[in-house]
Amino acid sequence: MHFPNFNHLRSFWVTAKAGSLRAASQRWHFSQPTLSEQIKQLEESLDTALFQKVGGRLALTEAGRRAFDYAEQIFALGSELVEKSQAEPSVRGLSLAVGVADTLPKLLSWSFIRPALNLPQPVRLICREGDVSSLxxxxxxxxLDVVLSDEAAPAHLNPPAFSQKLATSGLSFLANAALAKKLRRRYPESLDQAPIIFPARGTAMRVALDKWFHDRGLQPTAAAECDDSAMQKAAALDGVGFVAVASIEVESVRERYGFEVVGSADDCQLSFYAITAMRKIRHPAVAAILQKPIV
Amino acid sequence: MHFPNFNHLRSFWVTAKAGSLRAASQRWHFSQPTLSEQIKQLEESLDTALFQKVGGRLALTEAGRRAFDYAEQIFALGSELVEKSQAEPSVRGLSLAVGVADTLPKLLSWSFIRPALNLPQPVRLICREGDVSSLxxxxxxxxLDVVLSDEAAPAHLNPPAFSQKLATSGLSFLANAALAKKLRRRYPESLDQAPIIFPARGTAMRVALDKWFHDRGLQPTAAAECDDSAMQKAAALDGVGFVAVASIEVESVRERYGFEVVGSADDCQLSFYAITAMRKIRHPAVAAILQKPIV
DNA sequence: AAAATACTTCGGTTTTTCCGAACCCATATT
DNA sequence: AATATGGGTTCGGAAAAACCGAAGTATTTT
Structure with a gap:
């Protein structure tokens, strides 16, 4: 990654804004030589002429205009940063930033997070989704203060991360009424060739699923493959295929989506983890999450 | 205007990104003391703690997270600026940046601009609108290379600007068929109390209009007041009121909007100007605009 | 309790920033 | 044509920062 020298950029920017070195030097209390030299250095480092001389004066070149547009944004952001920092937000609440692996069922995730909101002090919650590694x-x-995932963090990560198991659960297969009726008949053989909506390749749930099917010689056909569990459910609603969900969330999912159970696979175990950056937990909201292992 | 020290901000940013001084110092080839000190200075200048110590490590504070978001944007822009500057050439055309006063009729403005596009070399046109003073x-x-306006630039502007008259024209009043039929009957007395769609206060056309009405003791009622001439016409289409347009653009406006002429006021003169930053014109496209005075 | 990790402080070197003075060039004025 | 005037540039040096290595302190993990 390579950056411009922001002092030089500032000189360029004020000069372009003021229209001449002279005007800029007066308005911003720099000397002409300073501005002139710094602009020259910026031009050298960008390897482009930013100004051209047109009749004794400086005029922006094509590249100069483009650079100026960037500079405008950059300095607007900079000045905003300063302002927003001065005005300390009066909201003296605890803030909790939770990362939720996007493969995680949202309803289940929420049940993990909920205890954090029942603290004496008010908590401002920030949820970010993403793949496990970026989280x-x-x-x-x-x-982030804590990450919810369906896999434990790698053991010797540096800096280290510590995983604590929140819940373990078997697996159940759900589908909309029509499909469920058909598949329930001769479960689990009925799943062979049946349309399934897979979670993304490489996720813990996907690995567990693949193994389970393989062990039984079943080969469902992948009707879809979704990163996001809500997306999977939306697809399932439409009858695209059946989905696998953790048994502990079956009830709430059935209620919400009107799915029916095709069958269960309790020997296919899934675990859910809360991952923190330090073993000793100081953040009270994180502590609340960890203190309530559901299973 | 007040800015953060961007060197300090960089130190803060890389450290937040890397998670520790140590990691940042290795990855970015700065020493720990450098980063540590610069971050401290940034915190002092912002008058906020950006990091807090939580067990021997640094963790972002609330303000720190906010500042980090700004820093992310700022440095993304900075790096983009560098990249875009390197990759210069590709479009080897002349570029022409025209500022068009937003009160100006667009069709007329276009007729002024068109000659600039009939040059031997290809011209890349950039049009910006705005009020005259910002342009x-x-x-x-x-x-900007040239500004089109309905008023000449103030005489002793510094730096100076030079106006050249492109066209002069009387005024005509237009309205949609129904309203025009009604107002045509006893023009110009019929305009008294009639609904007019005014251009914005303070524009040259507005001043001329006000004077013309005042001289004749007419008082149309202001049904609307629009900065933008296209907006005026849209309102007029709807029968909200009648509009005043330069006589030289009557034909094209009638054609486009289906308006009919209520009457004309040739003694109310409007002029249109091209304003440049220098008397001697070097930009061939600007020269083309100036060489074809329409009236 | 020892070991490891991570941040700070200190003193000094190297770079960068920044300025005043002198110089140069184009345009506008006389 | 000669001369202001309004810019821009070059030069040398002073002041301020950026930056580092070494040593010191604190906390966590084992």
Missing amino acids: LEQLTTFR | LEQLTTFR
Whole structure:
């Protein structure tokens, strides 16, 4: 990654804004030589002429205009940063940033998070979704307080991350009424060649599913493959195929989507983890999440 | 205007990204003390703690997370600026940045601009709209090549701007068929109390109009007041009121909108100007615009 | 309790920033 | 044509920062 020298960029920007070195030097209390030299250095580092001389004056070149547009944005952001920092938000609440692996069922995730909101102090919740590895990166850099995932963090991550099991559950297969009726008949053989909506390749649930099917010699046909569990359910609603969900969330999913149970696979175990950046938990809201292992 | 020290911000950003001074110092080839000190200075200048110590490590505070979001954007822009500057050439055309006063009729403006596109070399046209004063500022700082306006630039502007008259024209009043039929009957007395769609206060056309009405003791009722001439016409289409347009554009407006003429006021003169930053015109496309005065 | 990890402080070197003075060039004025 | 005037540039040096290595301190993990 390569950046412009922001001091030089500032000189360029104020000069372009003011229309001349002279005007800029007066308005911003820099000397002409300073501006002139810094602009020259910026031009060198960008390897482009930003100004051209047109009759004793400086005029922006094509590249100069483009650079100016960037500079406008950059300095607007910079000045906003300063302002927003001064005005400390009066909301003196605890804030909790949770990363939720996008493969995780949202309803289940929410049940994990809920205890964090029942604290004496008010908690401002920030939820971010993403794939596990990017969430872990944000976690270890303290941009997230805790990550919910269906897999434990790699053992010797550096900086380290600590996983705690929140729940373990078997698996159940659900589908909309019509499809469920058909598939229930001779479960589990009926799943062979049946349309399934898979979670994304490489996720813990997908691995477990593949193994389970393989062990039984079943080969469902992949009707769809969705990262997001809500998306899977939307597809299932439409009868695209059946889905696998953790048994502990079957009830709430049935209620919400009107699915019916095709069958269950309790020997296919899934676990859910809360991952933190330190073993000792200081954040009270995170502690609340960890103190209530559901299973 | 007040900015953060971008070097300090960089230190903060890389550290937040890396999760620790140590990691950041390795990845970005700075020493820990450098990062540590610069971050401290940033915190002082922003008057906020960006990091807090939570067990021997640094964790972002609330303000730190916000600042980090700004920093992400700022450095993304910075790096983009560098990249886009390197990849310069490709479009080897002349580029022409025209500022068009938003009160100006678009069709007429276009007729002024068109000659610029009939040059031997290809021209890449950039049109910006705005109020005259902001356009003039952009012009004198060479972010625009020429400004089209219905008023000449103030005489002793610094830096100077030079106006050249492109066209002069009387005024005509137009309205949709129904309203025009009614107003045509006893023009111009019929305009008294009639609903008019005014251009914005303070524009040259508005001033001329006001004077013309005042001289004749007419008081149309302002049904609307629009900055943008296209907006006026849209309103007029709807029968909200009648509009005043330059006589030279009557034909094209009638054709386009199906308006009918209520009457004309040839003694109410309007002029249109091209304003440049320098008397001597070097830009061939601008020269083309100036060489074809329509009236 | 020891070991490991991670942040700070300190003193000094190297770079960068920044300025005043002098110089140059185009345009506008006389 | 000669001369202001309004810019821009070059030069040398002073002041301020950026930056580092070494040593010091604190906390967590084992």
